[in-house]
Amino acid sequence: MKKTVYAALACLGLLTSAAQAQSVRQCATVDNLQAQLTADPAMAARRAAIEAQTQTYLANKANEAQRTNAVITIPVVVHVLYNTSAQNISDAQIQSQLDVLNQDYSKTNSDYTKAPAAFAGLVANVGIQFVLAKQTPTGAATTGIERKQTTKTSWGTDDQMKKASTGGLDAWNSSKYLNLWVCNLSGGVLGYAQFPGGPAATDGVVILTTAFGKGGSAVAPFNLGRTGTHEVGHWLNLNHIWGDDGTSCSGTDNVSDTPNQADENYGTPSYPQASCSNTSDMFMNYMDYVDDVAMYMFSTGQSSRMNALFASGGARVGLLTSVGGTAPGGGTTPTTPTYCASKGSSVGYEWVDLVQLGSINRSSAANAGYYDGTALGTTVAAGSAQTIYYSAGFASTAYTEYWKIYIDYNQDGDFTDAGELVASRSSNASTTLSSAFTVPSTAKNGKTRLRVVMSDNSATTSCGSYSYGETEDYSVTISGGLRTSESAKAALADYKLFPNPTSDVLNLVLPADHLAANVQVEVFDARGASMKQVRYDGSGLLEVQQLPAGVYTLRLTDGSTVVHQRFVKQ
Known part of the structure; x- marks a missing residue:
């Protein structure tokens, strides 16, 4: 527990030389x-309102009980x-x-x-x-990436990179997208983020070119993408784990399960x-200041926040x-997407x-190194449990291999x-491995990869491309999921749901040729968890x-139609 983010302290004094940076x-x-906060006195009230909503959410234990895995998808x-x-x-x-963010935010x-037993x-x-x-x-249509060459050799932390009028690139609608700016920051700063409640035009995260992602321009010890994880944590309302209170041990980061610690940690403790007076700082937390290789966890309390x-x-x-993560047209026009190439450079050993x-x-x-098996396929039902072998x-020695499917x-x-x-998963055996998975109920009908x-x-x-190994592609046809043709829209129009929003009950009006008793109903929250407490009486x-x-x-x-429709519970 650390001091609130409102503390009027800088993250660190800025160093000057390239080596120190x-x-x-x-x-x-x-x-x-x-x-x-200095430029906009009203921002303090907005931040206070956000904190009040957060504390109300945390106080409702049912919110935590309904959490599930990796279901909020943010367009970037x-x-x-x-x-x-x-x-x-x-x-x-x-x-x-993006891969690092997805891994770090989904455990x-x-x-x-590597987390010690205590954590x-x-x-x-x-x-x-x-x-x-x-x-x-x-x-x-977009790739989600835009580029601009600039005569500026470096940028400060005054948001100029976020505006075309000052030589940068304007933010996209920050209520529907996470904006990431990548540029050469000055003074040794690796990055900075805007907390919720700030101006919409500058909302997002800025990351130094040499601390962004893996490979390419990324430089050790900040070459594993964890600067992005740290700064997006701020964008998602997390404070520094030590609370920016110097060494006083007197404040809070508004998270109950992070031990109180005196100050930031560096390097690889x-x-x-x-x-x-704690047993140990949670220095491996993404919101501390250790090197990329030494940070690898969020806490349960931070997740809830x-x-x-x-x-x-x-x-x-x-x-x-947001529909930012969906291709234009919403998939109503049948197309065959083009997939990125994936290939092992050598299959001499495995x-x-x-x-x-x-x-x-x-x-x-x-x-x-690659096999195109898309002429081979199988059919799986949306919502079904499957096992792949x-x-x-x-060639001789059984090496450790990393499988991703x-x-x-x-x-x-x-x-x-x-x-x-x-x-x-990983394995160094030649025996047959298996992995169980469940096809999402919201998977789209039709053939996919x-x-x-x-x-x-x-x-x-x-x-x-990668060094040793192999990639194989096959076809899978989804049945019983979201329909991708115009007929899906027509089917949705046949069903009526009211009142919406509602506080207690919803009335479901079916097409004339459908019987209410034949309809199966399931409700999911925003994370994709099934709400088992909802009752449908068949009428x-x-x-x-x-x-x-x-x-x-x-x-x-x-039995013949699957329809998804949103509603708001007040």
């Missing part, structure tokens, strides 16, 4: 906040400002940062297991995922690291209804020798959306008074 972590988020736009070609970072480096990062039970799956935007605020932003009345609830899922059952020798072939559930041409990584990646490198993702009356206030999705199944 990369020696310790420096964040200017608190500096930025203080400047905004990356604004790249560069003076030199080295600063014009690649698409692959940008995707690596799928491989290093979370192991507090390591949290925040349940938030990030995807590059697929459409602009005006509805045009060894456990325990005691201060303020971030999730409060997406509850009814939350400061970032608008992101739940390769994929078995993939089995439903009617897909293929054993093989090496296939030059796979194994590695070795993806299904493009929303058929948008990538594997980066929430839940699309269906299996991730299954990708199996086996690599000797744990950092390998769904795209790009068209749905009792929802037991639900907390918020936005929910109603799934209707009548």
Whole structure:
């Protein structure tokens, strides 16, 4: 527990030399906040209101009970400002940062297991995922990346990079997108973020080019994407874990399960690291100042604090209804998306020798690093439990291999959306492995891509070349999920749901040729968790008074039609 973020202190004094600039972590988020509070006295009231909503959310234990895994998906736009070609970072480096965010915010990062026993039970799956935007605020198709060459050799922390009028790039609608600016920051600052409640035109996160993602321009010890994780944490209303209170041990970071600590930690500390009469600081927390390799967890309390932003009345609830992560047209026009290439450079030592899922059952020798098996396919039902089997072939020695298996559930041409990584594990055996997964009830009907990646490198993702191993692609057809044709809209129009919003009951009016008794109804919260307490009596009356206030999705199944419709519980 640490002092509130309102403390009028800078994150750190700024260092000057290039060597010093990369020696310790420096964040200017608190500096930025203080400047905004000075410029806009009304902002303090907005911040107080956000804190009050957060505390109300935390006080309702039912909110925590309804949490589930990785279901909030936030569209991201990356604004790249560069003076030199080295600063014009690649698409692959940008995707690596998204991959790190998705791992760190879903507890799928491989290093979370390093948490000491005292903190192991507090390591949290925040349940938030990030995807590059697929459409602009005006509805045009986009890669989610925009670039601008500038004559400026460096930028300060006064938000000039966020405005075209001062040489930068304007923010996209910050209620529907997370804006990330990547540029050459001055003074040794690695990044800074804007807390909820600040001006919409500058809302987002700024990260130093050499501290963004992995590979490319990223420089150790800040080359694992954790600056992004730290700064997005601020954007999601987390304070520094030590509370910016100097060494007084007297404040709070408004999180109950983070031990009170005297000050920030640097480098790669060894456990325990005691201060303020605690057993040890939680120095491996993403909101401390240690090197990238030494931070690998959010706490349960921090997770709840971030999730409060997406509850009814939350400061970032608008992101739940953003279509920024969906390709223009919403999939109503059948297209075959183009998928990124993925290939192992060498199969001289190991390769994929078995993939089995439903009617897909293929054993093989090496296939030059990639096999296109999309002519082979199987059908799986939305909401069904599945098990996929796979194994590695070795020329002689059985090396440790890292498996990642993806299904493009929303058929948008990538594997980066929430839940699309269906299996991730490592093994040094040639025996058949298996992974169980559940097809989301919101998966789109129709044919999509299954990708199996086996690599000797744990950092390998769904795209790009890697050293040793192999990628294989297959087809999967989803049944019983979201319909992707115009007939889905027609089916939705046939159903009526009122009153919406409601405080106690919903009336469901069916098409004339449908019987209420034949309809199955299920309600999901904004995170995708099924609300088992909702009762449907078969007559068209749905009792929802037991639900907390918020936005929910109603799934209707009548044997031939699956319809999803949102409603608001007041």
